[in-house]
Structure formats: C-alpha cells, structure tokens
Amino acid sequence: MIEKQEVQELFPTPLWIVDLSPAEAAMLNAKLKAEIERLIAPRPKVPAGSNWQTPQDLHKRPAFADFVKLVETAARGVARFLQVDQYPMAITGCWANVNPPGAYHPTHHHPNNYLSGVYYVAVPPVGSRIQFQDPRPSMIMPKPRQYTRLTANGADAQSKDGRLLIFPSWVKHTVPANDGQSERISISFNLMFSNFTETMASPLWDATAGKEKA
Numbered sequence: 001m002i003e004k005q006e007v008q009e010l011f012p013t014p015l016w017i018v019d020l021s022p023a024e025a026a027m028l029n030a031k032l033k034a035e036i037e038r039l040i041a042p043r044p045k046v047p048a049g050s051n052w053q054t055p056q057d058l059h060k061r062p063a064f065a066d067f068v069k070l071v072e073t074a075a076r077g078v079a080r081f082l083q084v085d086q087y088p089m090a091i092t093g094c095w096a097n098v099n100p101p102g103a104y105h106p107t108h109h110h111p112n113n114y115l116s117g118v119y120y121v122a123v124p125p126v127g128s129r130i131q132f133q134d135p136r137p138s139m140i141m142p143k144p145r146q147y148t149r150l151t152a153n154g155a156d157a158q159s160k161d162g163r164l165l166i167f168p169s170w171v172k173h174t175v176p177a178n179d180g181q182s183e184r185i186s187i188s189f190n191l192m193f194s195n196f197t198e199t200m201a202s203p204l205w206d207a208t209a210g211k212e213k214a
Helices: 022-040 062-082 196-200
Strands: 016-019 089-099 105-108 115-122 128-133 154-159 163-168 173-175 184-193
Touching: 016 062, 022 062, 022 089, 022 115, 022 184, 062 089, 062 115, 062 163, 062 184, 154 163, 184 196
Parallel strands: none
Antiparallel strands: 016 163, 089 184, 105 173, 115 163, 115 184, 128 154, 128 173
C-alpha cells in the first residue's frame, strides 16, 4: 500500500507586487498623470477599443525621474531574489497607456528583455486586472471541480493605484476591456542586462571541458 503521497510544485513563474503607501502613491500619481496628459495632448482620435500611448522613452525624461527610481529600486530587489544582482540592469523602454472605457490590450509578451512591468497611475473604481497565461503547453485539460493555481491555465493580478507589478518578459499577458466609467492609466516598462551581449550571451557549454560552465 502507499506509504506516502505528496506533491512538489515545479518551475514556478514569479510575479512581484510592490505597493506604495496611499499618500506616496497619490503624490507621485498626480505628477505622472499631469505629465502624461501633457504628452498626449492634443489627443488624436483612436478606434473604439483602442488607447493612447506615449513614446517609449519616458525613462529618459526628467519629469519621470522619480518613477525611474521606483522601478530601479524594485528591480534591484527582484535581481537579489533571483541572485543575478551582480549583473547591472537598465530600462530599455518605458511608456504610458491611457485606456478609455472599453479599451483593452490584446495578448502579448515583451521579447528581447529579461523583466517587464506595469505601474498603475489611475484605476477605475470598479477595479481592473491583468491576466497572465500559463506558459506551459496544455495537452489535455479536463475541467476540475475548482480551478486552482495547479489546475488553471491563467491567473489574474489585481491592479490598483500605486501598485507596481514585475514579471518575466516571456510571460504572455492581456488586459481586459476597461469596464469602468473613467480612464485607466498605467506605465509599462522593460528591463534588460546592460552588458548582456558583452559578458552574458556566451554559450554555457564548454566543449573542451565537456561540461556546462558554472
């Protein structure tokens, strides 16, 4: 007979959630919202369901310096957790999204980066979320009595003002339609190792030693 049966979870996909205090979030978001409004004015017309986006160089603009510090601080914590903080990382792209009611972001990921993230400047009172897809291929998927992190092929993360999410760039994600009556404003960003091509892209296999390099 069975003496013992247990489950071990393999290859977890991390999602880092960073929340600012309400006072700090309100102060930062007021500045960010004003600058984002300035960047997209006058607003061009967009098709129904679409949104407004700024250029992808916000991290290079002085008005977003405080936000960049926030991202860099959070990213250093992530790098320490993953034990890769010995490699400098830099923001490769940073842009704002303004989603009016009904606007959404289709499923996508962020190639050629190590980490990606989103910060919420303004979220409609009805709430909002971002949905992540399970990266593992589903061969068969019988419907369980209850979906859990072990049986579902997707997971939600709740968004709110002053919340920063960081996740691996390869994770596919989507943002459902804004069902609120006000705009959903967020800032997305990507991070990559500054010296990847110089020191980190070399093969791990050492043919002379017949083993992987440490």
